[in-house]
Amino acid sequence: MPVILPVVKLVGAVVLVGLGLLFADGDRVQLVLAGLAAAVLAGWGLRDLVAPVRLAVDPDGITVIRGFAGRRRLPWPAVEAITVDRRTRRGLTAETLEIDAGESLHLFGRSDLGAPPEEVADALRAARPAAR
Template sequence: MAKIAGAVLFGVLATIGDHHQLFLAGVVALGLAVVAMRDLVIPVRLSASADGLVVAGLAGRERISWNDVDRIRVDSRRRYGLTTELLEIEAGDQVHLFSRFDLGSSVFDVADALMKLRP
């Protein structure tokens, strides 16, 4: 809901001001709208079973067997007083990154659950 509210707010701001502000506010509004639509259309970004993982995104769904998963880890970085935590799933040449907003839960809890499911 916050992303939709932000998109509406920046959309309104795009109608006020000069051309530079209009462009910047329009780009931000469009970006927030795309991310909000992704969250509405694809609410489940990652699912796991005994067979493997299913990663969903705007480009579609991808099935990854446990044999193809090379590493599951949590990357935690501190910058500008904020800590960012991402779940990283490496599968061959691909790296899938998920934040707690993508997962709807703590990335540490999801990493633990995936490690328990992984054979």
């Protein structure tokens, strides 16, 4: 993931706080809403800086992000399917990589992967060892 995206999110959080202070004009509700929006945006940006790698693969399985910056190991036998879901809305197509591990489903967008989900899915399928 390019480092510019988390920086833009953090700068956006600062701008939201500044706009809230500038335009709230004594209205606590507007100030609180601007503060909450800024906190969410800052948290999102920090997550991108703290845990930039969302997905890793090796011969034993896949490691996925869990929670804010945790990791979860999925051994290959636990991975039931690797698919790409495509949805079109308002003329825009969104692709999501789906890793189905039975009791859990892990979803990754292009911004999480830093590459098209179809390419990542192909690479994961190629890295998966043949059935033993």
